[in-house]
Each structure stands twice: as C-alpha cells, then as structure tokens.
Amino acid sequence: MAQTQATIELIFPSQLGYEKIAREAIGTLARNMGFDPERVEDLRTALSEACINAIEHGNQRQVQRRIHITCTISRNRLVLVISDEGLRFHPSQEIEAATIEQKLAGLASARGMGLMLIEQLVDECGFLPSRPGQGNRFRLAMYNPPRRHGSASA
Amino acid sequence: MIDDELKVTTRQRDGIWIIDLEGDVTTFAEEAITGAYEGVTKEGAKYIIINSRQSDYINSAGIAILIGVVTEVNRQAQKLAISGLSPHFQKIFRMVGLAQYADIFATEEEAIAAMQRHQQAAVESAQ
Numbered sequence: 001m002a003q004t005q006a007t008i009e010l011i012f013p014s015q016l017g018y019e020k021i022a023r024e025a026i027g028t029l030a031r032n033m034g035f036d037p038e039r040v041e042d043l044r045t046a047l048s049e050a051c052i053n054a055i056e057h058g059n060q061r062q063v064q065r066r067i068h069i070t071c072t073i074s075r076n077r078l079v080l081v082i083s084d085e086g087l088r089f090h091p092s093q094e095i096e097a098a099t100i101e102q103k104l105a106g107l108a109s110a111r112g113m114g115l116m117l118i119e120q121l122v123d124e125c126g127f128l129p130s131r132p133g134q135g136n137r138f139r140l141a142m143y144n145p146p147r148r149h150g151s152a153s154a
Numbered sequence: 155m156i157d158d159e160l161k162v163t164t165r166q167r168d169g170i171w172i173i174d175l176e177g178d179v180t181t182f183a184e185e186a187i188t189g190a191y192e193g194v195t196k197e198g199a200k201y202i203i204i205n206s207r208q209s210d211y212i213n214s215a216g217i218a219i220l221i222g223v224v225t226e227v228n229r230q231a232q233k234l235a236i237s238g239l240s241p242h243f244q245k246i247f248r249m250v251g252l253a254q255y256a257d258i259f260a261t262e263e264e265a266i267a268a269m270q271r272h273q274q275a276a277v278e279s280a281q
Contacts, residue, residue, distance in 0.1 A: 016180070017180075020178075020211060038241070041240075041242040042242070045213075045242070045246060048211070048213050052213060052214070052215065099251065100250060100251030100252065100254065100255070101251075103218075103221050103225075104221065104224060104255065106225070109218075111214065111215060111218045112214075113217060113250050116249075116250075117246065117249060117250070120249055
C-alpha cells in the first residue's frame with residue numbers, strides 16, 4: 001500500500017467525541033503503513049488534540065460548523081491538515097503552554113496542554129498561513145522512520 | 155454513538171481508597187471523577203489510587219481533571235498514585251509533568267505496595 005501519494009478526507013461536526021472516529025481511522029491507516037505501535041499511539045493522541053482545538057477554539061463548539069481533515073500518505077510520510085471554520089484565529093505563538101506548577105497553583109488553566117503535547121509527539125507540526133476568518137489550518141506530519149522536530153512545511 | 159462512557163467506582167483495600175476508571179477520560183469525566191474524589195475524601199481517605207482499568211482514550215481535558223484532583227490532594231495533605239495506564243499514557247503523563255506530583259505505576263498491585271510503604275513510613279515517623 002501507499003507506493004504513490006494518496007489523499008483521504010474526513011469531515012465531521014464540531015462536537016466533542018467525533019475526534020475518536022478520526023483517531024481510529026487514521027490510526028488504522030498508520031498501522032497499515034508500518035508505523036510502530038507506539039508511534040501510532042502518538043499520532044492518535046496528537047490528532048485527537050488537534051481536533052479538540054479545532055472544535056473548541058476554532059469552531060467554538062458550534063455543531064453545524066465542520067472539521068475537515070485531509071490526510072496525505074506517501075511511501076514514508078503521513079501528513080494531516082486539520083481545518084476548522086476559523087471563528088478564532090490561532091497565532092502560532094499559542095504553542096506555549098503554562099507549566100504544571102502554574103496549573104497546580106491556580107495561576108493558569110489546567111487545560112491548554114494540547115499543542116505542547118502535539119509538538120512532542122509528532123515529527124513536524126504548526127499552523128499553516130491563513131487570515132482571520134478564513135479558517136485555521138493545522139498541519140502535522142510523521143515519517144517512518146521518524147524525523148523528529150523538523151520545521152513544518154506544507 | 156460518540157457519547158463518552160466512563161464508569162467510576164470506589165472501593166477500599168488495606169486502608170487505601172481506590173477510584174476505578176473504566177472508559178474514556180475526557181472533558182465529560184469531570185463530574186464523575188471529582189465526585190468520586192470528594193466522596194473518598196469525606197470518608198477520610200489519606201492514600202488514594204486512581205486506577206485506570208480500561209481507558210483507551212485519555213485526552214488533555216481528562217488530564218486537566220486529574221491536575222485538579224492533584225491540586226486538592228496537595229491541599230488536603232493526601233497521597234495520590236495513578237495505576238493501570240498503558241505505556242503510552244504513562245509517557246503522556248510524564249510529558250505534562252503530572253508524574254512529578256502523583257506516583258505512576260503500571261499495575262494496581264505496584265501502587266498498593268508503594269502506598270503501604272508510605273503508610274509504614276508515616277507510622278514509624280510518628281512513633
């Protein structure tokens with residue numbers, strides 16, 4: 001499978017829980033591509049977090065607004081672009097997260113760990129250029145074998 | 155179809171309170187987990203294990219709930235351990251820093267043994 005590039009698309013409403021369907025589908029794909037089981041788990045968790053951000057922040061949990069995932073696979077690379085309908089623009093600086101100490105002291109929300117986790121779990125990640133109101137597009141990529149922490153590129 | 159189902163139960167074993175989680179630990183778990191923690195605290199729990207039995211899906215919102223529990227555990231001078239996590243979620247808990255504030259064990263048995271050591275040390279230091 002995946003000797004040439006192929007694209008798969010998933011579209012679902014902005015309702016928490018649908019991200020589980022996406023993680024199952026993409027996890028199965030990654031397994032079939034030969035990613036080792038722990039990397040598949042990393043990808044499933046990273047995708048879940050990206051979807052949750054899109055549902056909660058991008059689309060503000062408005063169920064009628066859609067989350068769109070484009071998955072492009074080639075021989076050794078799996079690229080996901082998670083798009084929302086952009087009610088709130090995500091500057092890339094939001095990748096900074098509060099520390100656990102700040103959270104435990106009540107100085108920061110206990111939430112807000114998603115981007116930090118994604119950054120540690122995948123080889124490449126980041127927001128793709130988009131203008132406010134045009135939708136946020138978050139890209140993540142994994143290579144087999146791994147190519148940790150390169151820069152994001154479309 | 156997409157509803158999160160989490161079953162939360164509590165039990166006591168050798169003076170240690172165990173909160174069993176079966177199912178997804180997500181934003182929808184807050185009331186159940188916080189309620190269980192408050193319940194065992196009212197019973198006087200000093201040593202608590204959160205035991206994840208069949209949690210295939212724990213996301214950052216679920217971890218945030220556990221951070222809330224850790225905050226209360228620190229305030230109440232209790233001791234908390236977390237057991238039953240898959241190796242992947244053990245890694246995730248280390249990544250977010252939660253492992254610094256709650257001991258993490260692969261199995262309930264290991265967590266019980268560690269808690270018993272803490273209990274014994276507390277008894278000895280009180281003597």
